[in-house]
Amino acid sequence: MAKDTFLNRKTTLNVKGKLTDISAPCVMGILNLTPDSFYNNSRAGSLDDALQKAEAFLKDGAKFIDIGAYSSRPGAAEVSPDEELKRIVPVVEAITKKLPEVIISIDTFRARVAKESIEAGxxxxxDIASxxxxEAMFETVASLQVPYIMMHMKGTPQTMQQQTEYKDLTLDITDYFSHKLAELQKLGVKDIILDPGFxxxxxxxxxxxxxxQLQDFNIFELPLLVGFSRKSMIYKFLGLTPQEALNGTSVLNxxxxxxxxxxLRVHDVKAALECIALVQKTQQQ
Incomplete structure (x- = not known):
């Protein structure tokens, strides 16, 4: 890949009035506040645990920390909006107080959770559901004027694996994003990141x-986020467990x-940054 291939892509995000540079690839660390996430090392069981994980992510070089309190794995337990907020808000408040430089992403498909989490810091x-x-999510994001990560999924986390039929996988997802982007842009949402939803x-x-076919999504000239980290597409194919899937994650990243x-949305920040460093070094030659 030529180093100037993606020069037209959006290179900054407006994060509460401050421009954040994303012209070079960067890493988002996954912080799960759920007891049933598929990879147990990503779970934070207490406020202190969450703070320690957030500090470790920043020390390793993460640009973003993604906090989620609703497991989206197939068969995960339902979590009420009140419970989701009860898990998220104290952690957001504690992290922003102790680590004011951190940029926090909230992994939620609920407008109310999005709004109250942003208000908490x-x-x-x-949003896994775009x-x-x-139905209130788009207008909520527009009113908050925050960056929005829009992922492709059909159905819900409980039904998605029964909805895998496509006429043309990449074209169908491209069409999906095109319609969603038109809605968001009509509402005045300016900072949008695309996630194909592996x-x-x-x-x-x-x-x-x-x-x-991932390069096909560069047509949108928007940042692309990918999340393979220790997923079943790696460990089931290789006959491993999530705990053994770091090497495969690095290959796909x-x-x-x-x-x-x-x-790169990952559980292992240091390994992801090593991938980035080596790819960038190759492209400089």
Whole structure:
């Protein structure tokens, strides 16, 4: 990949009035406040644990920390909006107080959770449903004027794996994003990040097809976020467990970087930054 291939892509995010540079690939660390996330090392069981993980992410070089309190893995337990907020808000408040330089993303599909989390100090909304699971989400994001990560999924986390039929996988997702972007831009949302949704309403083979065609999404000239970290598309294919899937994660992150990914959402920040450093070194030659 030529180093100037993606020069037209948006290179900054407005984070509460301050421009954040994302011209170079960067890393988002995953902080789960759920007891049933598929990778147990990502779970924070207490406020102190969450603070320690956030500090470690920053020390390792993460640009963003993504906090979620509703597990989106297939078969995960339902969590009420009140419970989701009860888990998220104290952690956001504590992290922003102790680590004011941190940029926090909130992994939620609920407009109310998004609004109250931003009011508590978070900066970005990461919505796995792109507004499909809460019709108030787009207007909420527009009123908050925060960056919005929009992921492709069909159905819900409970039903998505029964909804894996496509006429043309990449074209269908491109069409999906096109319609969503038109809605958001009409509402005045300016900072949008696209996530193709690896593992969400896709079979194992479809995930690899999507990765093979990832460069097609560069047509939008928007930042691309990918999330493969320790997912079943890696460990099931290789006959491993999530705990053994770091090497596979690094391989897929490297491929994604070469195809234009700009944000790696991961459990292992240091390893992801090593992928970025090596790809950038190669592109400088």
């Amino acid at each position: 978070a900066h970005i909304i990461n 507004g499909d699971m809460d 593992g969400f309403a896709k079979t194992l083979d479809q995930n690899y097809q999507l990765l093979n 490297t491929i994604a970087l070469l195809k234009g990914a700009g944000i």
